[in-house]
Amino acid sequence: MTELFVVSAEIKEQREDSYVFSLPAIKNLGCMEFRAPITFLMGENGIGKSTLLEAIAVACGFNAEGGSINFNFFTRETHSPLYKAMKIVRGFRRPKDGYFLRAESFYNVLTNIEELDEVEAPAPPIVGGYGGESLHNMSHGESFLKLVQERFFGNGLYILDEPEAALSPEGQLKLMAAIYALAKNKGSQFIISTHSPILTACPESEVYNITKKGAELTDYRATPHYMIVKRFLNDPESIVRELISGI
Numbered sequence: 001m002t003e004l005f006v007v008s009a010e011i012k013e014q015r016e017d018s019y020v021f022s023l024p025a026i027k028n029l030g031c032m033e034f035r036a037p038i039t040f041l042m043g044e045n046g047i048g049k050s051t052l053l054e055a056i057a058v059a060c061g062f063n064a065e066g067g068s069i070n071f072n073f074f075t076r077e078t079h080s081p082l083y084k085a086m087k088i089v090r091g092f093r094r095p096k097d098g099y100f101l102r103a104e105s106f107y108n109v110l111t112n113i114e115e116l117d118e119v120e121a122p123a124p125p126i127v128g129g130y131g132g133e134s135l136h137n138m139s140h141g142e143s144f145l146k147l148v149q150e151r152f153f154g155n156g157l158y159i160l161d162e163p164e165a166a167l168s169p170e171g172q173l174k175l176m177a178a179i180y181a182l183a184k185n186k187g188s189q190f191i192i193s194t195h196s197p198i199l200t201a202c203p204e205s206e207v208y209n210i211t212k213k214g215a216e217l218t219d220y221r222a223t224p225h226y227m228i229v230k231r232f233l234n235d236p237e238s239i240v241r242e243l244i245s246g247i
Contacts (some may be wrong), residue, residue: 003091005157005189008033009056012087020080024212034207038190042197043210050161050202052184052210053193054102055082057159062100071099095167095189097156101163105231145171148178153184160219164196172198180204197226 008029017023025048043049047236054064061069133183145164152158164172182188183204200207200220209218220226232239 001091002011003090004037005095006034006060006088006191007091007095008089009059010087011085012080012230013085014245015081015085020048020069020082021052021085023051025049025210025214026052026082028212029212030192030214032208034189035193036204037188038179038202038205039192040205040220041191041193041201041210041215042195042207042218042225044224047210047212049193049210051082051205053081053161053191055086055160056088056191057100058083059088060157060159061096062098062159066100066102068099068100071154073097095148095155095157097188098152099147099152099156099158101144101158145174145178148175148182152178152188154182154188156181156182156186156188158188158190160190160194162195163192164194164199169198171194175199176202195225197229200226238240 010030011029013025014027019025025043029052038065041053072150120136127181144163148163163175167175179190179192179199180202183190197220200223205220205244207218208215209223
């Protein structure tokens with residue numbers, strides 16, 4: 001296996017300057033080791049997985065709102081101080097590319113690209129690296145896929161926060177294939193926060209299920225996300241009757 005760019009992440013100290021340190025999932029995290037080229041973080045809403053992913057990304061040098069290492073804009077400084085307490089252990093290999101994708105702030109990244117391209121400069125327009133067309137002119141889902149297919153060059157560290165948010169099931173399958181190809185054929189590493197059982201079926205990946213007890217490596221078929229979706233698809237009428245019976 002190609003050596004990974006990020007080998008592990010852990011919280012080296014517990015602090016009292018932010019509520020995030022009181023989250024059970026953060027307090028009980030322990031050392032999160034990365035052994036596969038693709039690692040997924042799964043967990044219920046509010047458990048802290050996106051906060052954890054953001055801290056890993058910022059500790060690795062990325063802008064808190066997303067983009068490549070070279071992006072340094074911010075529209076509102078709301079990220080937590082968790083990154084200051086993170087200890088990131090890196091491999092010997094250094095990434096030649098990298099990107100932090102946040103579904104909630106990707107619009108701001110695209111706006112910043114257009115603003116930078118409006119400034120006269122000897123360098124080619126930034127949008128050229130995204131396929132040459134403004135991603136603002138595409139749907140949210142189309143822009144996500146275009147980003148991975150056109151902008152992710154390979155040999156990179158890519159940290160993605162809920163990239164399935166705007167994608168149909170078919171789009172998620174396309175995204176999974178693109179991620180696998182970048183990891184398998186172009187020496188890339190992905191760390192991804194997701195709710196998607198489709199994405200977590202990606203070959204050569206590992207899944208951390210994050211609960212109040214911390215993070216535990218789990219077969220994707222044993223995650224609550226997978227089991228709930230499977231149960232629903234096997235018998236949707238029963239699940240719906242159960243949910244609305246008391247209404």
